[in-house]
Amino acid sequence: MVNVSIIGATGYVGAELLRLLSAHPGVQVNKAVSKSFAGKKLHDIYANFLPEKELDLQEGDGAFGADDFVFLCLPHGQSLAAAPSLLKKGHKVIDLSGDFRYDNTDIYEKWYGIPHSAKEENSEAVYGLPEFFSEEVKKTNFTSNPGCYTTTSILALAPLLREGLVSEKGIVIDAKSGVTGAGRKEKLAFSYCETADNFKAYSVPMHRHTSEIEEQLSKFSGKDVCLLFTPHLLPVKRGILATIYADLMEGVTPGDIAAAYEKYYADAPFTHVLPHSKLPELKYVVGSNNCMIGFEISPRTGKIIVVSCTDNLIKGAAGQAVQNFNLMNGFDETLGLPRTAWYL
Amino acid sequence: MVNVSIIGATGYVGAELLRLLSAHPGVQVNKAVSKSFAGKKLHDIYANFLPEKELDLQEGDGAFGADDFVFLCLPHGQSLAAAPSLLKKGHKVIDLSGDFRYDNTDIYEKWYGIPHSAKEENSEAVYGLPEFFSEEVKKTNFTSNPGCYTTTSILALAPLLREGLVSEKGIVIDAKSGVTGAGRKEKLAFSYCETADNFKAYSVPMHRHTSEIEEQLSKFSGKDVCLLFTPHLLPVKRGILATIYADLMEGVTPGDIAAAYEKYYADAPFTHVLPHSKLPELKYVVGSNNCMIGFEISPRTGKIIVVSCTDNLIKGAAGQAVQNFNLMNGFDETLGLPRTAWYL
Amino acid sequence: MVNVSIIGATGYVGAELLRLLSAHPGVQVNKAVSKSFAGKKLHDIYANFLPEKELDLQEGDGAFGADDFVFLCLPHGQSLAAAPSLLKKGHKVIDLSGDFRYDNTDIYEKWYGIPHSAKEENSEAVYGLPEFFSEEVKKTNFTSNPGCYTTTSILALAPLLREGLVSEKGIVIDAKSGVTGAGRKEKLAFSYCETADNFKAYSVPMHRHTSEIEEQLSKFSGKDVCLLFTPHLLPVKRGILATIYADLMEGVTPGDIAAAYEKYYADAPFTHVLPHSKLPELKYVVGSNNCMIGFEISPRTGKIIVVSCTDNLIKGAAGQAVQNFNLMNGFDETLGLPRTAWYL
Amino acid sequence: MVNVSIIGATGYVGAELLRLLSAHPGVQVNKAVSKSFAGKKLHDIYANFLPEKELDLQEGDGAFGADDFVFLCLPHGQSLAAAPSLLKKGHKVIDLSGDFRYDNTDIYEKWYGIPHSAKEENSEAVYGLPEFFSEEVKKTNFTSNPGCYTTTSILALAPLLREGLVSEKGIVIDAKSGVTGAGRKEKLAFSYCETADNFKAYSVPMHRHTSEIEEQLSKFSGKDVCLLFTPHLLPVKRGILATIYADLMEGVTPGDIAAAYEKYYADAPFTHVLPHSKLPELKYVVGSNNCMIGFEISPRTGKIIVVSCTDNLIKGAAGQAVQNFNLMNGFDETLGLPRTAWYL
CATH class of the missing domain: 3.30.360.10 (Dihydrodipicolinate Reductase; domain 2)
Incomplete structure (x- = not known):
């Protein structure tokens, strides 16, 4: 059972990630951080979680569990600050923003209009497209999840x-x-x-x-x-x-x-x-x-x-993140992930 | 040709009224007041008006044409202030808000939570449901348009x-x-x-x-x-x-x-x-x-x-207002109004 | 692992049941009967099943596995003929039609306009609303699944x-x-x-x-x-x-x-x-x-x-059927069933 | 006032054409032909016409008015037979199918897989794109209306x-x-x-x-x-x-x-x-x-x-046909046509 924390839990990607993780047999959600809704319950914002165990939405401050696996579901730019300190504390991290997706940070700076302040971490990040880089993902502590x-x-x-x-x-x-x-x-x-x-x-x-x-x-x-x-x-x-x-x-x-x-x-x-x-x-x-x-x-x-x-x-955000999570934790790549589309 | 001014021109009801009036053979739109978008053109906000003659969105201040017929498409509460002065200046007015729809202003005050500050004008307002009150509408200068x-x-x-x-x-x-x-x-x-x-x-x-x-x-x-x-x-x-x-x-x-x-x-x-x-x-x-x-x-x-x-x-707002407008101006009740639904 | 057969596999309820069962850890789908599409693969009709193991759509004739649990997803009227013979052969059956939902078959005959030709089996059927009848469902071989x-x-x-x-x-x-x-x-x-x-x-x-x-x-x-x-x-x-x-x-x-x-x-x-x-x-x-x-x-x-x-x-058809299936087979009532709505 | 007949009145294009014509001040609809619904009223099929004057749907047989302007809203292939006889009788015709849209009938035959049986009439047809061919449209008796x-x-x-x-x-x-x-x-x-x-x-x-x-x-x-x-x-x-x-x-x-x-x-x-x-x-x-x-x-x-x-x-079918109709009848090109999109 892997302890998981999510930062940016109440955006649509964060909420979808929590939905997928609620059906994942190897995950325990430890902390859900939401700047906008700290102090509320997850089901106050997303009533579909009412039948689930209550989850408190929290401020980002304070410690995560020492061994927490952390998902960053933040807007572009904010992961630049958040990821380095988490990695330094030894957390495994998947970032779902665009902040660590480029080999060449000049391109990032040009297209996002933001100075890249974490180039060292950027050079460590694995581009989490499992169809091509699953071996690298298995070995890394830091995956940058591609966009949709x-x-x-x-x-x-x-x-x-x-x-x-x-x-x-x-x-x-x-x-x-x-x-x-x-x-x-x-x-x-x-x-x-x-x-x-x-x-x-x-x-x-x-x-x-x-x-x-x-x-x-x-x-x-x-x-x-x-x-x-x-x-x-x-x-x-x-x-x-x-x-x-x-x-x-x-x-x-x-x-x-x-x-x-x-x-x-x-x-x-x-x-x-x-x-x-x-x-x-x-x-x-x-x-x-x-x-x-x-x-x-x-x-x-x-x-x-x-x-x-x-x-x-899913494949464009939260699901691919879970796929990378599975690889980073030695689970079967497909664990907990929906294979059959809804169709209706 | 009746000169018309619209206050609250860029809400959905105001925009729909302008759309209907653009096909009305007896109307000339004189002034379109929009607090939010004064200084812009109507087609900047609603691009469907691009093929029409340009219409400037204006501040509410300053004079309307002396004989302008005025439609009030304001949020509830704001017509209480706007209608009396227009009526005093001799404009014919149709108000599309809830402010003048009640015989008994106590009921209004209780359900809207707003003191009714224009009781005299309220007593003059005709409830503009033409199926029952077309004779009264024909004779009035002030019609309160029922809600949808x-x-x-x-x-x-x-x-x-x-x-x-x-x-x-x-x-x-x-x-x-x-x-x-x-x-x-x-x-x-x-x-x-x-x-x-x-x-x-x-x-x-x-x-x-x-x-x-x-x-x-x-x-x-x-x-x-x-x-x-x-x-x-x-x-x-x-x-x-x-x-x-x-x-x-x-x-x-x-x-x-x-x-x-x-x-x-x-x-x-x-x-x-x-x-x-x-x-x-x-x-x-x-x-x-x-x-x-x-x-x-x-x-x-x-x-x-x-x-x-x-x-x-339409029948629940702008169209019924045009129907009342027709009655108040001696036009055929149906002039300029769409009789056949889109279906598709 | 329970062997399951589905009759009426390609209607929307049958397809949804197959989708739910594909994520159910205690089920092996043995036979999928589709009168309309016998000879084709399930994914020919519902392409969302492409990533799943291929499933042949078959004629209804011929034997099911002796211990197959059978779901009937047939139009109203057709289960009257299908259910009795399956029960006689010893299959456990859940019927999702309206055919066995009434205590009083006179009411059925009046509202459906069909003579009830299986009154004996009707008297054995348990009305599968688990909130009230889970104990009865656990003991029966024949559950009639309520409508949506x-x-x-x-x-x-x-x-x-x-x-x-x-x-x-x-x-x-x-x-x-x-x-x-x-x-x-x-x-x-x-x-x-x-x-x-x-x-x-x-x-x-x-x-x-x-x-x-x-x-x-x-x-x-x-x-x-x-x-x-x-x-x-x-x-x-x-x-x-x-x-x-x-x-x-x-x-x-x-x-x-x-x-x-x-x-x-x-x-x-x-x-x-x-x-x-x-x-x-x-x-x-x-x-x-x-x-x-x-x-x-x-x-x-x-x-x-x-x-x-x-x-x-789901709760109105295929999901409730799986809930009843779980009860009839000694599984946890919630096994394989989605508890968190999609929301988006 | 131009008398108009429509063949293929109950397809979506025919119905839209009738809706547009109902607001056209220069048109009298004389005959509405519908193979599928002959004997019914238009409003039996499209209830949005209930507030309009009743219109009988008729068999195609029998005479049109001698001076009827005829719109053909038939499936591809059927206009090949219908148009020539109408033209011969002196009707002005607009065809909304693909049958007369090509200069080179070989291309039509190849892409539609239908032998072109009306090559003479095809050579007379004007391609009804008024932005480029309005002068030709004004002079012709036979316009082929381009597709959407x-x-x-x-x-x-x-x-x-x-x-x-x-x-x-x-x-x-x-x-x-x-x-x-x-x-x-x-x-x-x-x-x-x-x-x-x-x-x-x-x-x-x-x-x-x-x-x-x-x-x-x-x-x-x-x-x-x-x-x-x-x-x-x-x-x-x-x-x-x-x-x-x-x-x-x-x-x-x-x-x-x-x-x-x-x-x-x-x-x-x-x-x-x-x-x-x-x-x-x-x-x-x-x-x-x-x-x-x-x-x-x-x-x-x-x-x-x-x-x-x-x-x-509209511009892709019935509206453009009315635009061509206006040109062919000496009306203003825009008569009866909606210039302002619905937006909502």
Whole structure:
């Protein structure tokens, strides 16, 4: 039984993490820190926890258990301060923000507009994408959990770029996300009346996640990947679907594509590639920790279309964090994680 | 051509009123007052007005045109101050708030918790429910526009109570409203993620509209009506559907019910009663100024079930205001108003 | 490990049952019968099962395993034929249809319009509402699983009627259900364009579940309960919220109500009563096997308003079936069942 | 007053056309033909027409009025038979199907898989995109109304290609449509439970509209345009948003782009281009006959991103048909058409 503490427990990612952990047989939640709601019970804020054991929301001050495993579900920028001291005290840490996701902190500073004040810890952080880095995650005390758009995009493109099946130039990622991706916000733009029955692109053409996707994919490709990433807001609560366009290298067949995915994901418990011409839909993954990928070839234009789907709160955030947690603690990678989407 | 000014132009009711007036052949919008957005253009806030002639949002200070017809789309309480001075200056006024809807200001003060500071003007205000008071509306300079829940409920019950077909005791109104009924609000409770796929009752058992419904129905009934009104929040933007339960008087037949509705609504251009056993749905009315009413009898329990539907922003607010405006200005009652719901 | 077979595996209830069982540690699914899709794989119909072990959909003919526990997820009427032969062969059976839910088969025949051809088996069936009949369920080989509207309504009213706190006369149940309650249907009335943004009442005033609710509540009350039940269709996929109106007996206090619920549900793992004046919302229960109940008193009208919520596919169908399955097999009642709603 | 007949009156496009025409001051609806519902009233199928004058749904046989203007709202393929005889009898006709949209009937035959049996009439048909062909529309008796995806895409790209600002190679149109685009269908795939909260791509990579977009854009470009068009199904009823990616020619500035749009659309009553970096959203257009276009430049990748929005039932179908009708009958182009989107 691992003692766990969560900092930032009442954002949507924190609450989803607590929901997943409540069904995890190897976890005991020790401390739930919420700056906004310290002094209240978790179920005062999220009534779905009423049937669970009461959990007090606390100030961040004071000691965690010495052996607590700590999840940081803080807004970007705040983990820079929080992570180093926790690591120094010997806690194992998973950070779900963007603060430690870059090899090159210059890129972080440029796209986030924040000076990176924890470069040493940054160099120790493992990028927690288990499909590629599970061995590193198993050995580290500090995992930086990739973002939702990023996970969805990288899992779709990494095998194709590493195997040289598509050009690293001219890639377009047209991504669509549910509203929980924006977090728990009192903003008019995310109110029901402004969002329901609506659809829009946003942060065009320089959404932050562009840079995270590019840095990772450049490593897979061995070449500089410079791509266009266009996020859109879907009138649904959960789920990301990315439609990805890339130029196929000469002579590449659907069989080559399928083989590349098979090479990297044959044993991945949560990443599933559909047969050629079958494309996944949001409802195939929402509620689960899965990423589902499908592809289609357009001989007329020489392009491949890859469709990749995840639940942004699970595989795109809290679920992937639990997957990394399992690896860091010697549990089976899938322990406590939902494998079957809700569908309905 | 009537010159019109609107105070409170950027709330949802104000914006809907401007949308309706933009299609009204007898109206020229002169001034649009918005405390929150003075200095901006209307289309900065509501981009759907981009194709229309630009409209500046202004401070409330300074003069209106001498002959401006003024619509007050202010929150409850603010019309108490605004209406008297406008009336004194000779403007015709329609107030869409709750401030002048009661004959008995004690009831207002009790349910709204606000002292009524304009009792004289209150005594002059006509209750703008054209199905019953169109003659009075035609003659007045000051109309108080009924609320959305209220209109939907009163139109369903008034003929039955006036004709003595149902008991004035034990009435239950179980009403469900779309989210625009709450107005343009930056509140977490009305955010997409908290409202979509959800459903809840609220303000149980003492929602303010209870008192407005009771005062009006008591006049129709000739007896004190004390009823239970339970509003719910539907995950839709527009529309109210009220399911109303009342005890039938001995021996009342469906034909009696149909005849009572026919008696009062045969010539009403926007209130339509379906044949016995046909019940209206939200999509039959949303987008139009109509109220649709259907009923069913339950001999087992001695009750009648009446279902009444409106679009809360149109017949429940801005559309009914235009209907009253037409009456006050000698236009045809239906001028510029949508008669056919969107359905899709 | 209990071997399980499911007949009617590809309706929404069957699919939800398979989803729940896939996370149940004591179950091995042996056979999945689907008349419509025999010969296909489960994931051909429900792609969310792709990450699971493949499951063949089969014809109903041929033998089940001798010790298979059988769930019947058939339309009303078809279980009358299927259940008796299974029971005769010694299978334990849970039937999720309405066919064996009545003590008095005359009521069934009248409200369903089907002759009851299995009266002997009917007399053996236990009504599977574990909050009241868990001891009987533990001992039986044949459980009839209550319906979704029924479970939601009975759990709200049974303690109040048994304790004599409300009148058995004049009860109104105004219920609202998500669209999955209608099942997997190719009907225009349930198409997206006809259902989204819409809301309507249906089957007024004689929906079949009225009779099931009345028969059960009459037993709790000791008096004939004749009530009005009005279902509505919500534009959501899952969830039932029932707003229930009853006349309070003289002098009954909120404390009396709370005490009555406490008396019956203090140890119920899935039925939770909120403190006086707190009312549950759909999102507090959807995704879980919980029923949440809240109440409010209206002294002005002498009525109590009870709001009761469930997930129609879980506590209202497949989840309650698993709860009964657990009891019939000596498992902990909660094994494999989701206790925390999704909320988002 | 023009007498109008509609063939295919009860599909979603036919019903929307009737709704728009009911508010058109220059139209008298003479005959409404519905194969499926002949003998019924329009309001039996679409209850939103209840407040309107009753309209009988009729068989197609028998004569239209000699001077009837005829709208064909038939499925693809059926207009091939219907249009020629109507034209021969001297009716003016607007066809809303794909049957007469191609200059080159070989393309039609290849992409629709139907032999084109009315090539003579096809050569007479004017492509009814008023932004470019209003003069031709004014003079013709036979207009072929462009499709929804097509209108949305062509209006966004035509000025840029004609002015040589973007490459005709490598264009990607990632389009998202509401469910009404699929028509009035009793199909499981379009049921509420399968569509709500879902999102998916479909008909990848060879949706029929690809060929219509390419033929038109090739004429604007003067070069062969071969592009990738990927439609997706949004969980909304109405609206199309297309996110379009194209390679900018060397040195092209945002000012060049704005000028190109200005050149073609300065006087277009329904096509509106936002200032650089402002992107339209669905709710800016749904309910109106407008097309709104915005664009953003990505210097890093050398691409332009154009976002174009329409209401698929209005500017994408029935509204554009009324716009063409106005031109063909000497009315003002905007007569009877909604200019302000609903927004809420």
